[in-house]
Amino acid sequence: MDHKMDQKEDEVKANLLNQINQVISELENENEEVLAKQLHQVFVKLSYKLKVKKNGSK
Amino acid sequence: MDLNKLHALAELADQLENQGFIVEANNVHNLFLKQADQFNEKNMVELPMDVSDAVNNFDSKNYKLDPEGNWQDLVSIPEFIDNSTDELTHAPAAVDKNHIVLENPENKKIEVINVVPREHWDTIHDPKQEDQEDGKGFIKRALD
Numbered sequence: 112m113d114h115k116m117d118q119k120e121d122e123v124k125a126n127l128l129n130q131i132n133q134v135i136s137e138l139e140n141e142n143e144e145v146l147a148k149q150l151h152q153v154f155v156k157l158s159y160k161l162k163v164k165k166n167g168s169k
Numbered sequence: 170m171d172l173n174k175l176h177a178l179a180e181l182a183d184q185l186e187n188q189g190f191i192v193e194a195n196n197v198h199n200l201f202l203k204q205a206d207q208f209n210e211k212n213m214v215e216l217p218m219d220v221s222d223a224v225n226n227f228d229s230k231n232y233k234l235d236p237e238g239n240w241q242d243l244v245s246i247p248e249f250i251d252n253s254t255d256e257l258t259h260a261p262a263a264v265d266k267n268h269i270v271l272e273n274p275e276n277k278k279i280e281v282i283n284v285v286p287r288e289h290w291d292t293i294h295d296p297k298q299e300d301q302e303d304g305k306g307f308i309k310r311a312l313d
Contacts, residue, residue, distance in 0.1 A: 130184065
């Protein structure tokens with residue numbers, strides 16, 4: 112049961128990161144480099160936070 | 170920056186907030202605000218009059234309104250004014266040759282009313298006759 116919940120939570124987080132990545136790609140394609148970089152920082156911080164949270168919860 | 174990117178940022182901020190990532194949601198929201206400001210500078214349309222002034226730009230003998238924007242059920246200008254609330258008649262608006270743009274006071278959304286000149290009244294779609302096989306349902310003839 113816990114395993115299933117963890118799996119679902121992981122999926123949600125992965126989707127969130129994918130979504131940010133997708134927006135970054137679109138911005139880069141349209142030469143919105145400043146905004147893409149700012150969003151990339153959000154992506155990096157969030158990935159780090161999720162990684163720490165996951166490792167911490169094990 | 171187009172509207173789709175603004176929607177994408179807004180949606181992202183919402184999802185981050187829903188997942189409890191408040192700091193990141195705020196960061197994305199701030200990016201959204203900066204971009205929205207720039208978008209407004211380039212794309213904002215002034216609404217310099219109210220709806221009653223806007224409809225008065227058109228002669229009621231030669232123009233009818235399509236308030237639902239679906240090219241059916243035209244209403245005359247006096248009928249539209251009679252059926253409108255005070256709030257609606259005083260809502261901010263702008264006109265061009267065949268449209269009235271207004272901010273709907275009920276939901277604060279921008280809406281467009283088609284202004285249909287007499288020569289196009291007979292091209293209005295009549296849903297009551299839509300099922301007829303002869304296809305007449307798609308054309309409502311104006312009364313001569």
